[in-house]
């Protein structure tokens with residue numbers, strides 16, 4: 607059976623991480639959940655520093671603390687996807703963007719991997735004390751909102767967003783405990799380990 611885990615980005619994956627982003631360009635794919643890696647292809651070390659700053663940040667209306675992970679497939683030790691988890695929401699993210707952004711590399715899509723990605727992401731959110739996740743997706747991106755629905759996401763709103771996405775956006779809520787309880791039989795056997803760096807614990811307003 608294939609197994610997966612999250613890895614906190616480090617210098618060890620420099621070449622592979624750049625390759626990951628280049629695959630999106632090759633396939634002309636949207637890029638999400640990367641913590642901005644695509645803007646640091648010539649400064650990977652700078653990106654690692656940025657991720658540490660992202661994590662330690664105090665939440666404000668501009669930015670919030672966040673964690674970015676590589677989703678690794680243990681069997682071949684390969685980056686399959688990424689996720690960016692916002693550990694607190696400001697007013698802007700409560701309206702658009704929500705807690706989680708994610709991606710699966712183009713050559714590995716359609717295999718159910720993003721559902722594993724979100725399940726693992728929900729487990730991380732739970733560790734950080736988040737009970738209910740807010741997420742959204744463009745209506746024309748069914749692979750994204752079907753991932754949410756598959757993990758128990760409740761479609762709470764659908765609206766035309768003329769400010770950010772300029773298309774119809776679907777808003778979702780996921781109750782983490784319910785989702786984990788209802789999906790653990792499927793996904794727990796596929797999880798190698800749960801990575802969490804709790805060296806800096808803070809009480810965020812969630």
Ligand SMILES: CC(C)(COP(=O)(O)OP(=O)(O)OC[C@H]1O[C@@H](n2cnc3c(N)ncnc32)[C@H](O)[C@@H]1OP(=O)(O)O)[C@@H](O)C(=O)NCCC(=O)NCCS
Nearest residue numbers: 638708709710715716717718719720721748749750752756
């Ligand atoms: C969105 C994304 C992460 C989905 O990854 P994926 O690994 O292909 O998704 P999965 O295989 O886990 O499929 C998840 C669900 O979407 C469905 N799905 C997958 N690809 C689909 C497609 N092209 N069209 C319609 N539905 C699709 C699957 O059937 C599954 O639903 P189900 O459980 O009801 O069968 C991937 O397409 C991606 O990285 N896109 C670019 C970045 C992005 O748009 N991120 C989301 C915005 S933050």
